[in-house]
Amino acid sequence: MTRLFADPIPARLVWDEGELTLLQVAGRRFTVVEVMRRWRVEAEWWKGGPARDYLTLRTADGMVCDVYTDRGSGSSWLQRVMD
Numbered sequence: 001m002t003r004l005f006a007d008p009i010p011a012r013l014v015w016d017e018g019e020l021t022l023l024q025v026a027g028r029r030f031t032v033v034e035v036m037r038r039w040r041v042e043a044e045w046w047k048g049g050p051a052r053d054y055l056t057l058r059t060a061d062g063m064v065c066d067v068y069t070d071r072g073s074g075s076s077w078l079q080r081v082m083d
Contacts (some may be wrong), residue, residue: 001083008077011067013055023057023067025078030059041068054079 014022023030037056043049051071058064066080 003081003083005079008068008079011076011078013067013069013076020055020057023059023065023078030061030063032057033060034058036064 009025012024013020014024020032020035023032034057035055036058037054039054041050041052041054045051052068053071054066054068056064056066064082065078066082067076067078069076
């Protein structure tokens with residue numbers, strides 16, 4: 001089952017020497033064990049559309065999720081959780 005959030009949930013990514021180690025969402029902490037995929041979205045850049053860096057992560061408890069960081073603001077968001 002996949003849960004895609006219409007309103008993404010604010011998240012915080014914690015990096016240690018270039019490696020993603022922790023995802024924080026809604027007061028919970030998830031240890032990141034694998035970055036499974038990375039991709040970049042630049043939609044309608046000429047109109048100031050979204051510019052985002054996406055990651056698909058696997059956490060120590062087995063959660064797989066998509067998180068993106070808005071390159072303009074630097075804020076991160078949980079977009080989807082795959083069970």
